Amino acid sequence: MKPLDRTRGVVEMAHGGGGRAMARLIESIFLTSFANPLLNQRNDQACFAVEKGRLAMTTDSYVIQPLFFPGGDIGALSVHGTVNDLAMAGAVPLHLSAGFILEEGLPLADLARLVDSMGQAARAAGVAIVTGDTKVVEKGKGDGVFITTTGIGIIPDGVAPSGERARPGDAILLSGTLGDHGVAVMSRRENLSFETAILSDCASLHGLVAAMVAVAPDLHVLRDPTRGGLAATLNEIAQQSGVGMELVETAIPVKAQVRAACELLGLDPLNVANEGKLVAIVAPKDAERVLAAMQAHPLGRDAARIGTVIEDADRFVVLKTGFGGTRMVDWLAGEQLPRIC
């Protein structure tokens, strides 16, 4: 059997066959980038001890196109996105699993690059990719690579954010600028270039959450506004909690070049996906303290209080515009930007 050519080789059907070609691919690409004692055991599962407590478990499939975009790639995103879903439960991320669906013909150099980026993101986030799976589908039956990561994490005592816990009077905090990820991907897809490069914000937010929990453990709701953007996220929470929300448009941070790109592309930043931002809904007494903790963290430098939870049987999310008017923040039926994560 010929050795794996990481420079000019491509994914072949045999790499998904459970035989020696697959074993070689796993050794040469996955084990080198992800190396950790649990994965290195090469069993079909990872086994580890846990203390009595509460766990969070979450999964996401990543199908973003293009695979490489300004500020990140599908590999890094598949770590950050799942770490963030753990962090939104207030959990400290522990382990990740990764399932790869590769399309025949994918250059091995691309695979090696995105897997390496995935390994770096995991190490930076302090999590290990402890178990995984690789499948290959025929050319034209996939799209380069799809990655599904699942994470488990440990929730500290006294921490229990959940979508149904927003209460009238609570403050709505946002950790930073909206729309960076969606616009970065879209500009790459449309081959647009702007005066200043717009980079995806993709980042793991568990450190920011830890800083927030340290000053106010009882955060009511935490959620990252990914697909569907802030609009979808707040409408979902309003539904789950049976409340309304009132946002102040001028308080919502959006970078000037992102706002300009959105105008050009016909997008509303409120509907655009983010991959390194969070919304926190907190009791009024905690609002100032949590906001200060966010602003003191590198990933929350632009954090702002953007609105307030109100009583509303209709569960509407409304925006007080810069012009003194009010408009509904609607939840789109579909998505302006397919395959953004």
Next chain:
Amino acid sequence: MKPLDRTRGVVEMAHGGGGRAMARLIESIFLTSFANPLLNQRNDQACFAVEKGRLAMTTDSYVIQPLFFPGGDIGALSVHGTVNDLAMAGAVPLHLSAGFILEEGLPLADLARLVDSMGQAARAAGVAIVTGDTKVVEKGKGDGVFITTTGIGIIPDGVAPSGERARPGDAILLSGTLGDHGVAVMSRRENLSFETAILSDCASLHGLVAAMVAVAPDLHVLRDPTRGGLAATLNEIAQQSGVGMELVETAIPVKAQVRAACELLGLDPLNVANEGKLVAIVAPKDAERVLAAMQAHPLGRDAARIGTVIEDADRFVVLKTGFGGTRMVDWLAGEQLPRIC
């Protein structure tokens, strides 16, 4: 927005957009089939209490074609396969997550059918699908549906099967007939029909494992011979443990019609995938007891002792043939049957 037509509708890009169309798909199809308290909370993660102990975590992506095959479908398979990888650690399955990558145009009736089958398999196995994710890719960028499931389970004290624990003298036990799954799928794919229908053996094996652990907790190795078949599984274990293996051909159970189909298709049953069988490697003193426990369980009725672990620096797996000769059981480079799981 038009209501979801479960009879004549198809998956649309909007169903993956994170908006209202996706929420409706999830409510109408996933929540109805998977209903359980953790999933019903509709957060981006499931949170639950665990006791101090050891956990197993495993993941698999399922890309099988066709989606529906004699004896099962991709939905049921995605539960059985992952439950089995937990069971092979001796773990009692606890929770599953599920990530769906849907191709635009997939009939909703097919999706509903396979999701329902998945829910049934999970309930039968006593596990809940507690969190999930849905993505949609354009027509021609996927293949109907890909499912990635991740499972976590609890490993009882004193149970620690692992691929590197095979020792010379250990008995090699197989829980039943080889090749049923691969031949069932292949016959459907090739539109072959046989006198007797050949059905996939796909089944959850944690109950069988529990019966084995009850009589001999210290099983050395447990593994399910899926992709690559028994040949790949035993070669992997031989590598991990640094041992050889000697199998007795006449002791390996294969159904007559599966053997005939393999001859027709040019396949060796030792290389064909199984989805409801396990290999156990146990200390000589435990062999009889474990074999009896297997044969007393409905999923181990045809269990047999098929060989013995031997010392061999070359880590070869050899087969004593019915004619008194010996042949190497080779590990194929790729796979005879792509997309079998």
